[in-house]
Structures are given as C-alpha cells and as structure tokens.
Amino acid sequence: MVYDILAVNPGSTSTKIAVFRNRQEMFREDIEHDSAFLDSHPDIEEQFPFRRDMALACLEVHSYQVEQLSAVVGRGGLLPPVKAGGYTVNQAMKDRILKGPISPHASNMGALIADAVAAPLGIPAYIYDAVSSDEFMEISRITGIPEVVRQSFCHVLNSKAMARKAAEEAGKSYEEMNFLVAHMGGGISFSAHRHGKIVDALSDDGGAFSPQRSGSVPIIYIVDMCYSGKYTKAELMRKIRGDGGLKAYLGTYDCREIEKMIRQGNEKAELLYEAQAYQVAKGIGQLAPALKGNVDAIILTGGMAHSKMLTDWITDYIDFLGPVRIMPGEMELEALAYGALRILQGQEKANIYRDALYG
Numbered sequence: 001m002v003y004d005i006l007a008v009n010p011g012s013t014s015t016k017i018a019v020f021r022n023r024q025e026m027f028r029e030d031i032e033h034d035s036a037f038l039d040s041h042p043d044i045e046e047q048f049p050f051r052r053d054m055a056l057a058c059l060e061v062h063s064y065q066v067e068q069l070s071a072v073v074g075r076g077g078l079l080p081p082v083k084a085g086g087y088t089v090n091q092a093m094k095d096r097i098l099k100g101p102i103s104p105h106a107s108n109m110g111a112l113i114a115d116a117v118a119a120p121l122g123i124p125a126y127i128y129d130a131v132s133s134d135e136f137m138e139i140s141r142i143t144g145i146p147e148v149v150r151q152s153f154c155h156v157l158n159s160k161a162m163a164r165k166a167a168e169e170a171g172k173s174y175e176e177m178n179f180l181v182a183h184m185g186g187g188i189s190f191s192a193h194r195h196g197k198i199v200d201a202l203s204d205d206g207g208a209f210s211p212q213r214s215g216s217v218p219i220i221y222i223v224d225m226c227y228s229g230k231y232t233k234a235e236l237m238r239k240i241r242g243d244g245g246l247k248a249y250l251g252t253y254d255c256r257e258i259e260k261m262i263r264q265g266n267e268k269a270e271l272l273y274e275a276q277a278y279q280v281a282k283g284i285g286q287l288a289p290a291l292k293g294n295v296d297a298i299i300l301t302g303g304m305a306h307s308k309m310l311t312d313w314i315t316d317y318i319d320f321l322g323p324v325r326i327m328p329g330e331m332e333l334e335a336l337a338y339g340a341l342r343i344l345q346g347q348e349k350a351n352i353y354r355d356a357l358y359g
C-alpha cells in the first residue's frame with residue numbers, strides 16, 4: 001500500500017515541509033521567515049494562517065495535488081504532558097492550543113496546520129513525539145518552589161531521531177545506549193537519553209541562552225523587572241523568547257551574520273558567540289548526572305551545529321565527558337513522516353488526546 005504523507009514542522013525561525021511517499025521523500029521546502037514578519041506577528045494565532053498558506057503554496061510550486069495525500073502530520077507542541085509517539089489531532093487538542101496554551105510556542109502550530117490541511121480532505125491529522133512528551137524521572141520534576149513543577153519539554157522529535165541514528169550507526173539499538181543531546185536551533189534544548197527514554201531535559205528559560213531567547217537568568221533580577229513598572233508582561237515575555245539571547249545583544253539571531261561580524265573583527269560579537277558555545281557546554285554538563293556519567297555520545301544537532309566555529313568551541317569545553325558527534329540540521333520531517341507511516345500501516349496506534357480542561 002502506498003501512502004503520501006505531508007509533514008509540517010513550524011520552528012521558531014522557519015517552517016519546514018516535505019511530502020513523503022511511504023519512506024521516500026518526494027520534495028521538501030525550508031521557508032525561513034523574515035524576522036520583521038515574526039516581530040510584527042508575535043502571536044501563534046496570527047502566524048498560523050500565514051504559515052499554513054505558505055505550506056500549501058509550496059505544494060502548488062511542486063505541482064502536487066493535495067488530493068493525493070493520505071495523512072498530514074505536524075510537529076507536536078507544548079501540550080500538557082503526553083506520551084512519546086503519535087496522537088490524532090482532535091478538538092480537545094486544538095482547544096488547548098488556541099484557548100489555553102501551556103506556552104505560546106511555534107511548535108503549537110503543527111497540529112493546527114495539519115488539521116487545517118487534512119480536515120477538508122477527510123484524511124487524518126497527527127502529531128508525533130510532541131515537545132511535551134514526558135518520560136522524566138520523578139526526581140527531574142522537583143524545583144525549589146513546591147508550586148513550580150518542572151515539565152518535560154525539549155526538541156524531542158529531532159533529539160530522539162538523531163540519537164536513534166547515532167545508535168544505528170554504532171550497530172546498537174537506541175534502547176541500549178545513553179546520550180546527551182544538545183539541539184541548537186532558534187531555541188536550544190538539552191536532553192539526557194537513558195536506554196531510549198528522555199529522563200531529564202533543560203530548555204527555553206531553564207537552559208542556555210539561544211539566538212533569540214534569554215535562557216535561564218537569575219530570577220531575583222527578573223522579579224525586580226516584573227515589579228519595576230517599566231515593562232508590560234508581553235514585553236518581558238519578548239525579552240525571554242523572541243528578542244532575547246544573541247539578538248538582544250547583537251540585533252540579529254542569524255548566526256551566519258554573527259560569524260561575518262566576527263570575521264570583520266567585531267570583538268563583542270566574538271565574546272557573545274563564544275559565550276553561546278560555553279552556555280551550551282554548561283547545559284550538557286548539567287545533565288551528565290542523569291546518566292551517572294555513562295555517556296556513549298554527546299550529540300550536537302540543529303541548525304547551529306552547521307557552524308564549525310561553535311562546535312569546535314563546544315567540543316573543547318565538553319569532550320572530557322564523552323565522544324562528541326556533530327549531527328547538523330535536523331531529521332524532524334523524516335521522524336514525523338515515518339511515525340505517521342507506522343500508524344497508517346498499523347504498526348503503531350495513534351493515541352487519543354484527552355485534556356482535563358478541554359475534554
């Protein structure tokens with residue numbers, strides 16, 4: 001049986017799409033969004049129709065008839081904790097994303113775009129390995145404030161896909177190995193994979209700063225900023241996500257531009273870029289206890305892993321912990337499509353999303 005699957009991956013700076021015929025990729029497009037557009041449309045509800053239309057326009061460019069699709073699969077977003085694997089997009093999931101998002105994260109649009117394309121065609125819409133897939137150890141959830149519980153949240157899809165690939169290349173199964181993975185995209189996250197499960201992770205405001213995020217910042221100063229009367233909540237959130245990190249210091253989140261500044265002798269850019277590498281190394285080191293130091297490999301992945309300058313610095317700071325594998329870019333579209341294919345072929349069952357608030 002032949003299945004055509006559209007995979008859609010909305011990231012913080014880009015939307016990537018591809019059509020697969022079973023496991024064969026027919027075509028893909030990586031749409032990098034203009035930073036001015038992202039700045040002027042910070043809300044998911046505003047960005048969603050635009051990104052959906054761009055995805056549909058890509059199909060047209062490739063003269064692909066949507067009626068040929070068997071299913072659409074989107075990146076799974078920041079839902080309340082869910083299982084790793086596939087879910088059918090349903091009303092409860094859409095309500096949660098639109099009315100009560102855990103956090104306004106680009107990945108939330110994956111389910112919405114998948115549903116918007118699939119529903120008129122009468123075909124299933126799925127998400128796979130959502131960012132909030134939860135395999136945490138209980139000890140990983142504890143913070144110093146009882147009301148605040150750490151939620152499992154990271155680039156699950158790509159981190160697991162790269163760890164699986166590294167295991168395959170080592171001639172072993174993912175479940176036999178232990179990995180520390182640093183995903184370095186518009187957002188940066190770290191995950192500790194123990195025998196096939198992400199038992200702890202750091203991301204967003206809990207980890208390193210990133211090209212456009214603040215990362216973890218001493219909270220006492222943030223409390224002062226909150227009560228200073230100088231900022232609205234939305235303005236402070238933008239400092240944490242969107243306008244933080246390298247962009248806050250250097251005015252751009254494009255690392256290729258930053259490397260150009262460095263080549264032109266910009267010392268501030270060089271200091272900040274090495275600080276970026278150092279923070280990534282610290283994030284990896286912070287998770288090493290989750291594996292009790294039994295690290296088969298440290299994987300550096302995501303768009304920024306294309307940068308030799310960054311990966312050389314990071315390796316220099318961290319290779320005492322284990323062998324470093326550089327696996328640039330991401331395999332998220334493949335991971336989405338192969339997951340949906342396993343569901344369509346009956347090898348896996350799609351989970352039913354249920355929500356305490358939205359049914």
Ligand SMILES: Nc1ncnc2c1ncn2[C@@H]1O[C@H](COP(=O)(O)OP(=O)(O)OP(=O)(O)O)[C@@H](O)[C@H]1O
Nearest residue numbers: 011012013014185186187211254255303304306307
């Ligand atoms: N060749 C390169 N050298 C250095 N940095 C690069 C290179 N290619 C991409 N990047 C950087 O990688 C980042 C984007 O990575 P990626 O495309 O993985 O992110 P995304 O998918 O938009 O977001 P996320 O991964 O957080 O979901 C940008 O900061 C970009 O400048």
Ligand SMILES: CCCC(=O)O
Nearest residue numbers: 131154155187203204
């Ligand atoms: C993709 C979830 C993790 C993050 O954005 O930091």
